[in-house]
Amino acid sequence: MIYLTGNAFQAFLSDADQNLLLKTIYKHLKPNGVFAFETRNPMGTDLSNEDETNWGQFIDKDGILVQVSGTQFYDAENHIMHWVTFRAWGFKRTTSRIACRFTDNDTLRSLLNSNGFNIENQYSDWNKTPFSPLAPNIISVCRKSE
Template identity: 30%
Template structure:
């Protein structure tokens, strides 16, 4: 047996949050700890907001995610507000100083309609001058070309058994990459399968969507150390500000 709850716990093992070890965690932690109120869109299992509370954040922290298994794990902390919904379904008005989308969650906004609706809702949730921080993989790095077999990761699962997590790219259509992630046991028996599509937006189209939604670019980086966007950048790390 391997359930959605097991998958959520395994996600935390594969993607730990540690500002002392990982530049991405450090980048977001600095923004979160400096903001009085934070909305984490696509919060998943809630590790970033858990960390903020553990490190003394005393303001309002809210996590938003449509995955009930991930949120069940996030709700281990009751001093954070957790809401089950998509980004486009957010209904807050001028409630937050900072909104975030970490772990490439922004790329799950695949269609133009979903992207526009999500940006509109996120902007509405921010106070005037509020910031929206997120990252997306730079399409020029073609990260998906490294996601097909023999790519796999071996790890001890939540119950200690040996697991192998692998990916297979199913299609690349324009900016959208669809892939399947499988979790198998040591004998190769597939225990869990998840199929997902991600959108790889370049900086130009991305910034056009942000401007249309009422955001101005405060800063945009090509890596987690504040480096500029270049022909070698693998990330587009963006801090946008609500205007008007």
């Protein structure tokens, strides 16, 4: 069995990357092996563009208040959300960036099937809530076909 969690599937930003990932997983699974993973559902996610917005604050390990804000920009052509996170300590400000690809369920199902996987179940969360088209997540449980 192979698990891929933390929305790690979304770090594979192109069709080629996703296909190579699935081919590698297929190669490492035993016959009838199971592959389970999650990805955010584009139909259940706010993909709007946002200018810098306050996201909250926290106290760091040194007891300093850190303000957190960020932006998001969705590249609809490539299905990639770009998030930029800013953390401000008052005396310094850091910036971090992340890009995540959003794959719709029809494309995901086709991708899995074309790479040798049979989808046994899909859920909206890890509690096995039945999948619905507007759920925020797509949890797929697949079996290696022979």
